[in-house]
Amino acid sequence: MQNRYEEAARKAAEKFLKSAKLAADRGIIPYKSENGAWIPSPYDGNSWWTGGFWPGLMWQFYAATKNEAYLTEARRTEKLLTGEFRVFKYLNHDVGFMYLLSCGADYKLTGDEQAKWDTLHAANLLQGRFSPAGYIRAWNGDNQKGFAIIDCMMNLSLLFWASRQTGDPRFEKAARIHADTTLREFLRPDGSVSHIIEFDPETGKRVREHGGQGYCLGSQWSRGQAWGLYGFTLAALNTEESRYLEAAQKIAANFISHIRPDGLTDCDFCQPDTEERLDNIAGAVAACGLLELNKITGKDEYHIAALRLVDGLLDHCCDWSDTRCGLLTHCTASYHDDGAGRHTNITYGDYFLVEALAKLNGTDPMLWR
Ligand code: GLY
Numbered sequence: 001m002q003n004r005y006e007e008a009a010r011k012a013a014e015k016f017l018k019s020a021k022l023a024a025d026r027g028i029i030p031y032k033s034e035n036g037a038w039i040p041s042p043y044d045g046n047s048w049w050t051g052g053f054w055p056g057l058m059w060q061f062y063a064a065t066k067n068e069a070y071l072t073e074a075r076r077t078e079k080l081l082t083g084e085f086r087v088f089k090y091l092n093h094d095v096g097f098m099y100l101l102s103c104g105a106d107y108k109l110t111g112d113e114q115a116k117w118d119t120l121h122a123a124n125l126l127q128g129r130f131s132p133a134g135y136i137r138a139w140n141g142d143n144q145k146g147f148a149i150i151d152c153m154m155n156l157s158l159l160f161w162a163s164r165q166t167g168d169p170r171f172e173k174a175a176r177i178h179a180d181t182t183l184r185e186f187l188r189p190d191g192s193v194s195h196i197i198e199f200d201p202e203t204g205k206r207v208r209e210h211g212g213q214g215y216c217l218g219s220q221w222s223r224g225q226a227w228g229l230y231g232f233t234l235a236a237l238n239t240e241e242s243r244y245l246e247a248a249q250k251i252a253a254n255f256i257s258h259i260r261p262d263g264l265t266d267c268d269f270c271q272p273d274t275e276e277r278l279d280n281i282a283g284a285v286a287a288c289g290l291l292e293l294n295k296i297t298g299k300d301e302y303h304i305a306a307l308r309l310v311d312g313l314l315d316h317c318c319d320w321s322d323t324r325c326g327l328l329t330h331c332t333a334s335y336h337d338d339g340a341g342r343h344t345n346i347t348y349g350d351y352f353l354v355e356a357l358a359k360l361n362g363t364d365p366m367l368w369r
Helices: 004-026 053-065 068-087 095-110 113-127 152-166 170-185 222-239 242-257 280-297 300-316 347-361
Strands: 032-034 037-039 147-149 196-199 206-210
Touching: 004 037, 004 053, 004 068, 004 300, 004 347, 053 068, 053 095, 053 347, 068 095, 068 113, 095 113, 095 152, 113 152, 113 170, 147 170, 152 170, 152 222, 170 196, 170 222, 170 242, 222 242, 222 280, 242 280, 242 300, 280 300, 280 347, 300 347
Parallel strands: none
Antiparallel strands: 032 037, 147 196, 196 206
């Protein structure tokens, strides 16, 4: 008999096999679902940072089932993503998210040579954003030359991967310098992390913190906390440095102390009590990080906390209906609505829930390494 996580993964694979056809018929990379249809990113076309999550989902299902239909759909969107190399102007530090889960996953699971070169191409783009002043530049705005953000801890995996592939230490050195800057400037004494820190692009000195996607300046945007948790865990996996593992554990302790009794995750851990604003993506990302942290440390508390999060999502916020495309409900891209909507379905929520289920079921191909 299947346990609830195996059952959920099986149902998710079935649901996405059907809804993948809807995405393919429209020729898009799904960003979110609305009224029974997939819709593409309303921002920056296929260069938007979320483009890798759809092929990542397909590769997760392919790894679990070996059904070639997922591979075909992953490759359809991989082609759209590699087309963005030519456009270039919108790409930013999130090439890690975008290409590790698409071309990187393809190479990992099939050995496809071109997919490897495309992943290395992306790694070189990320390396090109490294400032010798000590950080990786996040975004492209003229007034954002010194901006670095906590989310980038996830993108560093692409650089660690590139050094392992090529034997060239440059990529890993840049990743370590950025991780050390993040450790020094983003991690707060209570185990929470800032979202955006601006540095002087000439000297690398800290200029100021910006509020970002959370409730307010100095608050705790939960998805940022989850990026820090999983990102430092990945840095520890990639380097075996105890300082990154300690940071991950500190961030995990703070995150765990904020898991709601129903297992769901507030959008910001400092939001007013009167506000019911959830971001289930944060819970799904944190569950993935906690399951990896459990593997590294052997500490049960991380496994137990991950199960609380996954159970909360399965109990309250999964849409198994055939009439709607996406799976995870109550996802919120940004506390102060950025237009993506509040309490909606967004494909990166689906991706991380499926990754967490795969980890619990022993089918996760670990696409971040
Ligand atoms: N990396 C951007 C976000 O989490 O919304």
